[in-house]
Amino acid sequence: MITRTTFAGFGGQGVLLMGYVLCHGGMHKGLDVTYFPSYGAEMRGGTANCTVTLSDKKIASPVASKPDALVAMNYPSLEKFEPTVAENGTVFLNSSLFTETPSRDDIEVLQVPTAELAREVGSDRGANMVMIGAVCAKTGLLTVEETIKGMEGALKGKEKFFPQNQKAIERGFAFVADGK
Amino acid sequence: MPSEKMLMIGSHVVAEAAVRAGCRYYFGYPITPQNELPEYLSARLLEVGGTFIQGESEVSSINMVLGASAVGARTMTSSSSPGVSLKQEGISYMAGMELPGVIINMMRGGPGLGNIAPSAADYFQATRGGAHGDYRTPVLAPAGGQELVDLTFVAFDLADKYRTPVMLLGDGLMGQVMEPVIFPDFIDLKDLPEKDWIVDGCEGREPRALFSMFLGQQGELYQHNLHLQEKYDKITAEEMRWETNCPDDAEMVVVAYGTAARIAESAIEELEAEDLRLGLFRPITLWPFPKPALRELSKKVPKVAVFEFSLGQMVEDVIFSVGERAEIYFHGLPGGIIPTPADVADFLRSAAKGDGKVGRRIDV
Incomplete structure (x- = not known):
């Protein structure tokens, strides 16, 4: 088993943190993991993306040819990375921010109203945690418990955020299970 | 006690490994894409009673390494390509004075200031001495992850064993990628062999001197260079490292190092589905290059x-x-571009067919 997931969005949307959560959760599960961030001269207000690979064998390249899943937190990210997604891959879209969908018909699409769902459980700022919950639920990469462990590993030293983030992750799982 | 499994970016991994390998003195000057390394050490060295100094330049930093080494410390500096160029004078002096020290180069695009994207275009500089004079620097090329830990320890040990500067050659991508690693326990500096050449004050013994200038009439410099050459011959005979994964019936072996080797390895895995039988040969010491094995x-x-x-x-x-024993094909990308395994697979398919569509055949 080897799965590559690309997370992309504006700087500040918690894009890299979603990658950390998946990475820590994968390691907790006993998988080999790599986390490859884009880095450029731009910082604030620019775009951010990272690719996380999980495998039950040793991972060779941290750079992916074709990600199996794409998480697009804004429309420019969908435009930029849609062509790279593997056939029969899955694209997760932040429908709180944009309603456009991919032009390809060989990929599965899940629109997640991240901000609305996060608000429902207490805070808009948990939008990225709702999304990572939905991603792990839909792909089956991590269970809800493993995802929460991943969040705790990624945010070590910031324990006061754990309860709120846990609620947001659980909301993401519930969204996939119930379709709402 | 070894550490638990930790998720860390490559630059932090090298920094923590250096601390555990006994480095207590770091001198450096900031440059992207390796700033996370000094950033980490600026806090970490204080916790272990060490010293972190941001020099006023790369030149001053490498000369602080030279000074700390002369009094017996395990010491290092780090930089990225343009900064490493500035350190070359100091590295040549350290080679001449036979001073151990570790230099980390997380390579970026060049020449000149180039860009901040990953590259591996400093191979010539790293393996051919780098500055003036007849000297070589052992060069270790990790492929990231756990090897960054292991080879950082090896770098400090080789430096002390042979009294030579040693370079750890990574790239910007390796410095940023996060992977699980396990650190060995801290070494006890008291367990290291005594350095009987350091200049730490001569009360009660004969004075010593360390220098790289030999103006004596009796062929002093000539003898010194022959002595250095003997050392380089010994390193060549005893310290080559490489990794081979090559099936007996392979029709082609891929040679790559560092991050490029990992991308190539994934390309080889992709091509297994197309019945292409490929092997991988990964040099780990770039100097000495593992010529006999290849x-x-x-x-x-x-x-x-x-x-x-x-x-x-x-x-x-x-x-x-290799000479004329096998056909040689080459494909390379300049700094600033991160190839995917699919890109490398295109080259390997083309080389296997010999159609020249991607890369080129080398006319030996």
């Missing part, structure tokens, strides 16, 4: 494909090793 391999495999993050540097050592 030479032996090239007697059994009809084709050698070289892939680099440069427009062709290591390929020269491959040519020296």
